Amino acid sequence: MANFIDRRLNAKNKSAVNRRRFLQRYNKQIKEAVSDAVNKRSVTDLDSGESISIPTKDVSEPVFHHGKGGNRDMVHPGNDQFSQGDRIKRPPAGEGGGSGQGEASPDGEGNDEFVFQISKEEYLDILFEDLELPNLQKNQLAKITEYKTVRAGFKSDGNPNGIDIVRSVKNSLARRTAMSGKYKKRLKQAKEQLELILAEPDENASEIEILQNEIEELEAKIKKIPFIDEFDLRYKNFEQQAVPTSKAVMFCLMDVSGSMDQATKDIAKRFYILLYLFLTRTYKNVEVVYIRHHTQAKEVDEQEFFYSQETGGTIVSSAIKLMDEIVKKRYPENQWNIYAAQASDGDNWADDSPLCSELLIKNIIPTIRYYAYIEITNRNHQSLWREYEQIAEQYSNFAIQHIKDVSDIYPVFRELFKKQIKQK
Structure with a gap:
């Protein structure tokens, strides 16, 4: 089994994209954590970043496993304490199985909460999400500037959801045309030479074999050029545009x-x-x-x-x-x-x-x-x-x-x- 080690330092901001996707996926839990955090801060420390913790059970991923089926032979431990119909007492407070939320069981086992740091910008975005000044009207276009998201061309990296298919295919076509141009030109010449030789009465078998091999090699090289490459991908670019209000x-x-x-x-x-x-x-x-x-x-x-x-x-x-x-x-x-x-x-x-x-x-x-x-x-x-x-x-x-x-x-x-x- 081959192991690949990616030593790139945040290549093309891929970790930033994953981070944004994570914040969107667990938006509800993060909002609750931010709401709790803002109440614990001092008066002078309301606008800095924050360390957010999410219960492990909330970030666990679903897994596929084999279902229980067929005939199975199992040996269960014997029961020498209870009989059918006995009422089992509730365990004392703080005991029982692992909580899965950062609290250890009496045996010293448990799961820590998932803790990560959000920046000042992310903290303030979540803090003031879906808020506005009520009844704001356009009395005179001056002073205040709001921002709206507008299209601003294309960029070479971004979220997969933002891929522009038409522009990416155009880039792919241009790249394949440029890379295969010399091979196609040589292939055309080789095929023309082969037709001329085959048309002559005295055919040169060795020369025909050479041309046929060359044609196969050129066709193989053209086929090896990938239809789409990471270099071709273009993503829709959006930026914040000032709107006077x-x-x-x-x-x-x-x-x-x-x-x-x-x-x-x-x-x-x-x-x-x-x-x-x-x-x-x-x-x-x-x-x-x-x-x-x-x-x-x-x-x-x-x-x-x-x-x-x-x-x-x-x-x-x-x-x-x-x-x-x-x-x-x-x-x-x-x-x-x-x-x-x-x-x-x-x-x-x-x-x-x-x-x-x-x-x-x-x-x-x-x-x-x-x-x-x-x-x-x-x-x-x-x-x-x-x-x-x-x-x-x-x-x-x-x-x-x-x-x-x-x-x-x-x-x-x-x-x-x-x-x-x-x-x-």
């Missing part, structure tokens, strides 16, 4: 009052970091406006938004008023797609919550594409949630979600920004 701005409103403890602020920051990564990954040149508020609201830069220690009481309406002022001053609704994401623990003065509702309904909702409110608390909902709940029932571009702990961040994020099904 509308201008858009995202307002990030975060409650930093005294009722927001450090754990609650950390959850809010994680949500906003996910939002920022999603915007910069999916779109180009989206403007982001950061607003922190306690009793007073202030527009800040990214550094101060995430790391400032300033705190105070709670007046949520101050942030909504400031947002309204900024929109009227810098972002005309006929030129911009306006979005907002507000995070709070729901603690607010009872008489301020109706004012928030009034400001949103009169000034914000009519001019905004989408407003998302997340309430981070383990307590019962208070007046702010009840006011916002009524707005969400009346307006489709207003959404509210509840986050209790870190594990809720990613599911809530996906729910708020899931891709909408466009009706024809």
